[in-house]
Amino acid sequence: xxxxxxxIRYLTLPAMFLLMLSSLPAAQAGDLIEKGKTIxxxxxxxxxxxxxxxxxxxxxxGMPSIASPRIAGQPQKYIExxxxxxxxxxxxxxxxxxxxxNLSRSDIRAVAAWYASVRTPKLRDVSPYDPKLVALGKRxxxxxxxxxxxxxxxxxxxPEGRGIPxxxxxxxxxxxGYLLQQLMSFAFLKRADDPQGLMRGIARRLSLQExxxxxxxxxxxTPPPADGQPDTSPSGKETR
Amino acid sequence: MRHFLPLALVCLLGSLxxxxxIAAAQEPPSPVVFTPRPDxxxxxxxxxxxxxxxxxxxxxxxxxxxKYVGNDLTCESCHLDRGRKPYAxxxxxxxxxxxxxxxxxMKVSRLGERIQxxxxxxxxxxxxxxxxxxxxxxxxxxxxxxxxxxxxxxLVGTGMYHMPPTSHKPDPxxxxxxxxxxxxxxxxxxxxxxxxxxxxxxPPVWGPRSYNAGAGLAKVGKLAGFIKMNMPLSKGDxxxxxxxWDVAAYVDSQPRPADxxxxx
Numbered sequence: 277x278x279x280x281x282x283x284i285r286y287l288t289l290p291a292m293f294l295l296m297l298s299s300l301p302a303a304q305a306g307d308l309i310e311k312g313k314t315i316x317x318x319x320x321x322x323x324x325x326x327x328x329x330x331x332x333x334x335x336x337x338g339m340p341s342i343a344s345p346r347i348a349g350q351p352q353k354y355i356e357x358x359x360x361x362x363x364x365x366x367x368x369x370x371x372x373x374x375x376x377x378n379l380s381r382s383d384i385r386a387v388a389a390w391y392a393s394v395r396t397p398k399l400r401d402v403s404p405y406d407p408k409l410v411a412l413g414k415r416x417x418x419x420x421x422x423x424x425x426x427x428x429x430x431x432x433x434x435p436e437g438r439g440i441p442x443x444x445x446x447x448x449x450x451x452x453g454y455l456l457q458q459l460m461s462f463a464f465l466k467r468a469d470d471p472q473g474l475m476r477g478i479a480r481r482l483s484l485q486e487x488x489x490x491x492x493x494x495x496x497x498t499p500p501p502a503d504g505q506p507d508t509s510p511s512g513k514e515t516r
Numbered sequence: 517m518r519h520f521l522p523l524a525l526v527c528l529l530g531s532l533x534x535x536x537x538i539a540a541a542q543e544p545p546s547p548v549v550f551t552p553r554p555d556x557x558x559x560x561x562x563x564x565x566x567x568x569x570x571x572x573x574x575x576x577x578x579x580x581x582x583k584y585v586g587n588d589l590t591c592e593s594c595h596l597d598r599g600r601k602p603y604a605x606x607x608x609x610x611x612x613x614x615x616x617x618x619x620x621x622m623k624v625s626r627l628g629e630r631i632q633x634x635x636x637x638x639x640x641x642x643x644x645x646x647x648x649x650x651x652x653x654x655x656x657x658x659x660x661x662x663x664x665x666x667x668x669x670x671l672v673g674t675g676m677y678h679m680p681p682t683s684h685k686p687d688p689x690x691x692x693x694x695x696x697x698x699x700x701x702x703x704x705x706x707x708x709x710x711x712x713x714x715x716x717x718x719p720p721v722w723g724p725r726s727y728n729a730g731a732g733l734a735k736v737g738k739l740a741g742f743i744k745m746n747m748p749l750s751k752g753d754x755x756x757x758x759x760x761w762d763v764a765a766y767v768d769s770q771p772r773p774a775d776x777x778x779x780x
Contacts, residue, residue: 422597434712506713
């Protein structure tokens with residue numbers, strides 16, 4: 277036998293093992309999250325870059341006072357899709373458009389991975405929830421307004437609005453300013469990144485009062501730990 | 517085409533003439549649009565309790581009638597809006613249409629027997645006993661919902677939408693394209709639906725946890741009618757007839773549990 281061949285064979289096994297190790301998804305995901313964490317805290321280092329945490333907080337709790345959404349635990353794929361939408365102009369977001377403009381494709385993947393991985397408690401909303409609106413919102417959320425061809429929100433946003441990964445975000449426990457703003461944006465402004473225009477149609481068919489009500493109802497709930505995860509709190513389960 | 521119309525009308529009138537006196541006496545049956553009462557009107561007391569139980573079984577069938585259910589579907593998976601939506605086999609249309617003769621088993625069935633069929637085929641499970649709580653509650657729920665509906669009169673939106681006959685052979689290959697573009701978002705490219713935190717969220721449309729080959733929707737025409745009027749949710753009547761036929765042919769060409777009548 278050729279000794280050099282033997283040597284190569286001797287080398288290839290560990291080399292292959294190392295290769296396999298480096299392609300392990302967990303290791304990669306860890307790096308990605310680390311990178312995302314840095315961008316969330318400091319921006320991506322380019323001149324004029326803004327850190328995501330300025331509006332979404334470091335752990336993704338959002339900022340109810342300016343209707344900036346909580347994003348902690350939303351699906352990575354969804355966050356990525358939304359940032360790309362803002363960048364491309366298909367998702368109406370005048371403030372964020374300037375911020376994400378200099379994020380590269382891999383920056384976007386990284387911040388999405390970071391915010392998908394973090395957990396954070398609910399922040400106090402801007403004002404108490406109006407029980408009348410909450411009751412109307414609950415009805416629309418759990419039963420729908422089929423006369424106007426509006427299915428129950430929970431059919432696509434999951435039980436209680438906890439989300440159905442990866443395309444359908446959680447909406448329970450989101451701040452009310454953001455929820456209402458998005459419904460208005462779907463209905464009248466230029467948020468056009470929803471698949472098949474599903475939300476645009478639904479939001480347009482709701483009245484202003486109904487949009488407010490749905491926003492109040494979902495905002496009044498506790499957020500899930502992450503998209504699609506059931507609430508562990510005793511009051512968490514709202515059955516239809 | 518236009519100059520045929522008067523001719524056709526004359527022929528039509530001519531053929532009606534012998535019946536004219538009768539027709540004048542009793543108005544031609546115009547389809548009735550029916551809207552069920554709001555559920556806030558379900559009364560208190562034992563009857564109302566039975567109705568409410570029926571609704572619970574209807575929307576969370578696995579939880580409230582689990583021993584009769586063999587898959588991940590609920591009654592509401594097909595009978596949308598808790599059994600109220602026209603062209604999604606609404607309960608108010610069903611209640612006033614039974615007993616009726618069905619070619620499926622060449623028998624006159626009562627509503628309860630028809631519901632047993634839902635469990636056996638669409639839910640791929642076993643028929644609950646006619647006198648048991650499950651059937652009794654669903655029948656009570658249907659009865660309450662049809663309050664005020666005329667019995668034995670055609671109502672708009674009863675049953676499923678009947679697709680007009682198509683000249684083209686439904687094409688599952690085009691259907692697959694339509695499915696990927698319009699259906700896979702919720703039902704998944706693999707047809708297995710989606711779950712959220714262990715609960716079924718989007719129903720599987722084929723595979724071991726979907727309706728079996730003996731179900732009504734396993735017939736391409738029926739499924740096409742359901743899809744045409746109801747899918748994607750909130751965007752009913754946006755697929756062309758052709759696409760509805762094709763996507764139905766695709767879905768029904770996929771594997772699913774066998775027809776229990778043919779198993780042994």
